[in-house]
Amino acid sequence: MTSPCSSSLEPSIPFRKSPEPQVPIVPTPPLPPSPLNLAFLPQPCSLQSHIPPPPPLPPPPPATRGAPPHVFGLEKSQLLKEALEKAGPVPTGREDVKRLLRLHKDRFRSDLQWILFCRDLPSLIQEGPQCGLVALWMAGTLLSPPSGIPLERLVQVAKERGYTAQGEMFSVADMGRLAQETLSCQTELLCGGLGGSNRDLVLWHLITGYPLLIPYDEDFNHEPCQKKGYKAHWAVCAGVLLGVQSVPSPGYTEDPELPGLFHPEPGVPCRPPSMPEEGFPGAVFLLSKQGKSWHYQLWDYDQVRDSNLQLTDFSPSRATDGLVYVVPTGGVRAGLCGQALLLRPRESSN
Template sequence: MPSNVCAVFCTDGRGKNPTQAGRDAVTRASFGCRPMTCTSRYSVRSQAMYCSEKSLSLAYRVLQRTKGSEEHRYFMWNVETQAKLQEGPTCGLVALSLAADQAMNRRQVTSEFIKFSDDLDCVELLRQARQRGYTKEGEMFSAHQLAKLATDYYKCQADVTSFSPENPKEIVSGLLDQDMYVIPYDRDKNNEPCLMGGHQAHWAVLTGFVTPIVIESPSLFQKTLYPNLFTCISDDSKIIKENLNSFLSVDPERIFFYARHGMSRHLALWPYSILKASNENLYEVDPSRAAQNDKFILPPENELKSCLCSKLLRLSKKQ
């Protein structure tokens, strides 16, 4: 079974979460397999099934808290990834390694998570970043330097772009192409995006999305055992992308992106509008960190506007 998860769903119309048994039944019907027996290109174990259930359940929970979500059907696509836990301020290197593993199809996932010091790529990225004068402790305050590490170490295409009105659809299209996106944002105490002016700058990887749809191509979907829940008849991203414009309704206020980052083992799902606002408010380095300029490699005058603010790093295989 492929590691990509795709589903179309809406709430049960009563504002209640489905039962675990219901979710399990939906997942079994969606993938046409028995629980804990499916495989992916990453593992011969049940990792893909476990993550698929988690990502679907996460979407349900988030949408239940979203006002007006019961009025829409939603399409979900997520690439299952292994969590990597940072050690020290190495969030950027962890995010780069995690994204490159998927974009380059380099990694076989055999456990729920891996620590920084146990990941040979992360350790080597830190060594090279130090050698180039990008970092001292693992901190990365430049999207362009992170892109340079990606192209030199992973031999992949790494493009730094800025946010624009077309970004949501471009990101969705890129994710369907198996590209990965690394994004800086301000991290709140619960790891979600916030507005701290860059004082809590952090890095995350976008692995998938949840977005409203208008079903105009019913042949692409099939019903499951759960009311108003649909899955893709094909899990081929090329087929889905070919029909993207016919059923995708990318409303920036209602699209969500799945994310992973080095501070948690758990997959996250954040509203695009909040993530974008957080990314665009990265102005300066935390003054308490700036006072330790002998310990870290900091940007000139401690400002982040030119190196992190509104930046997005896209990783893909070289053509």
């Protein structure tokens, strides 16, 4: 199933300027867990009371913590340094989904059971207009060796190929070419929006465990909105939350903390669920991440589809800010509107 898309684009058109760094805000972390309770050590038997008690146990090793988020621009801000020192570990996709399900119960239909398919991504806080390359870097960790590809390498190649002036990416096709060259992966460019036959292609792709890159308009809370492309942004999707009438058996286990939420059992063959029909509202949510927060978000599929399909205009504020931007012939409409990028390891099949 391949979306009909033109495989070539006309040369890009530059706009103008040089970047101004943006400083992300890093939240304070939780305190490390307390040491193990040693109050239940065995007491010496009364028949051996003459034997001196054993020496005290050595102190427990320091509690290990997950890796904090990657932050660029750290050397430029004392506030960032202090915040990162207190930053907690990056939450897993499952942890964030359960947090969101508890926090926004009214958004998720109570008449459905939910199945979560997800893979964990690292976090990277972007500096400047690098949201697309940051999203590609995060997606690449699911496709490349564990060491990954440095963001600096992605930026360097994108500039050398003329895809970007300072990190911005206004072409999904250029993003696909960059991914093929730097990540040595397969890419599939979707055109015509995320609805129709592309919807099933996207959902099966995510259920299989592969990432998806989507341009959209970003609202104040990072969620998709409709601003005609003025707030064009990139996100990587690493999973999907499906609302179903019944969970197929076998192969799924119910979450011990949240009844009604199910997860595929690792290493156990499972029957694929029945996909919610298009037009059945509130049953499909994309598990997404972008470069301004290290938390995952759950976005209603239709909301993402509609935002992606109305990316038509270049932001007037960017057009007059004096910076240089690389925009393809045909503008934002030709480069981003109704398009998305599927990424797979090179050895995988469709």
